[in-house]
Amino acid sequence: MDCNGYRQENHDQNLFPKPKVLVLEPPPVFIYHEDKLSQKFHFLKAWDSPLPLDQFLTTHAHSVQAILSHGSCPVTTNTIRLLPSLGLIVTTSAGLDQIDLQECRRRGVSVAYAGSLFSADVADIAVGLLIDALRKISAGNRYVTQGLWANNGDFSLGSKLGGRKVGIVGLGSIGLEVGKRLEPFGCNILYCSRNKKSSVSYPYYSNVCELAANCEVLIICCELNDQTRHVINKEVLLALGKKGLIINVGRGAIIDEQEMVRCLMQGEIAGAGLDVFENEPHVPSELISLDNVVLSPHRAVHTEETLMALVDLVIGNLEAFFSNKPLLSPVLLDE
Numbered sequence: 551m552d553c554n555g556y557r558q559e560n561h562d563q564n565l566f567p568k569p570k571v572l573v574l575e576p577p578p579v580f581i582y583h584e585d586k587l588s589q590k591f592h593f594l595k596a597w598d599s600p601l602p603l604d605q606f607l608t609t610h611a612h613s614v615q616a617i618l619s620h621g622s623c624p625v626t627t628n629t630i631r632l633l634p635s636l637g638l639i640v641t642t643s644a645g646l647d648q649i650d651l652q653e654c655r656r657r658g659v660s661v662a663y664a665g666s667l668f669s670a671d672v673a674d675i676a677v678g679l680l681i682d683a684l685r686k687i688s689a690g691n692r693y694v695t696q697g698l699w700a701n702n703g704d705f706s707l708g709s710k711l712g713g714r715k716v717g718i719v720g721l722g723s724i725g726l727e728v729g730k731r732l733e734p735f736g737c738n739i740l741y742c743s744r745n746k747k748s749s750v751s752y753p754y755y756s757n758v759c760e761l762a763a764n765c766e767v768l769i770i771c772c773e774l775n776d777q778t779r780h781v782i783n784k785e786v787l788l789a790l791g792k793k794g795l796i797i798n799v800g801r802g803a804i805i806d807e808q809e810m811v812r813c814l815m816q817g818e819i820a821g822a823g824l825d826v827f828e829n830e831p832h833v834p835s836e837l838i839s840l841d842n843v844v845l846s847p848h849r850a851v852h853t854e855e856t857l858m859a860l861v862d863l864v865i866g867n868l869e870a871f872f873s874n875k876p877l878l879s880p881v882l883l884d885e
């Protein structure tokens with residue numbers, strides 16, 4: 551240990567007094583708060599190097615003990631294998647689908663994440679997208695700004711939020727926040743989750759297709775994993791039906807996007823509010839021209855305030871690791 555309590559084995563104090571942390575691609579927290587982060591750590595910027603990634607990793611192989619990563623930056627088996635001294639991955643995301651957790655488990659690499667830091671912000675956007683899709687706020691904005699109102703056009707009516715049956719897919723911390731927000735609007739909440747939750751009295755469905763058949767809105771709040779990839783498929787969309795709306799603040803690949811686009815274009819479902827997409831930042835061009843679809847650039851997770859809290863969480867996790875202390879927001883890899 552050095553006088554800061556940091557591990558010394560892989561960094562020369564005189565040349566590199568700050569612990570080294572590898573960044574593959576810069577997360578928003580790094581873009582907005584690099585100065586604060588750099589006061590504590592020496593960041594190795596893979597994206598900024600002229601070297602191909604593998605060569606960059608090989609060059610720094612023995613000095614990298616920690617990676618700072620984010621939700622759209624894959625940390626693959628290959629990356630982990632090229633870094634024999636790696637002990638920690640800190641991701642700024644709540645989702646973990648981009649990290650090879652199996653390899654982390656095998657290698658004994660710890661993972662820290664954002665936990666429920668963003669849940670309230672994500673839930674706000676889910677509700678915002680739903681109200682927008684129902685009451686046509688974005689469509690109304692286009693109608694006014696394109697001069698159609700002034701030309702005596704007829705803007706179609708929206709539908710009421712109160713009384714709507716809303717099915718939440720994934721009742722984790724985001725799903726619970728969505729339910730908490732929609733109850734006072736007079737919505738009836740139903741949900742589908744891996745397990746029935748004793749903390750809520752909402753009707754539970756173990757099958758997402760049955761949930762879809764019994765509600766008018768599906769809000770996707772679950773994580774992406776092998777079980778949830780394309781779980782919202784043609785059958786589920788058809789069960790949701792012609793008056794049904796789909797809101798996605800989880801991950802794009804939870805929905806079979808191609809099938810959703812077809813359903814939207816053919817009127818098999820009524821509309822959608824989407825913050826996430828299968829191939830970000832690419833959004834299917836068909837969605838852009840549809841008036842019954844509200845689009846958002848995967849920003850549900852970030853507000854200025856939570857980004858500030860996230861910097862402290864990232865620093866806290868890295869400091870804990872380099873001081874051999876328990877992580878602040880560890881992912882339990884043994885579960």
Ligand SMILES: O=CC(=O)O
Pocket residue numbers: 621642643644645646664668851
């Ligand atoms: O999408 C972002 C996250 O998983 O935090």
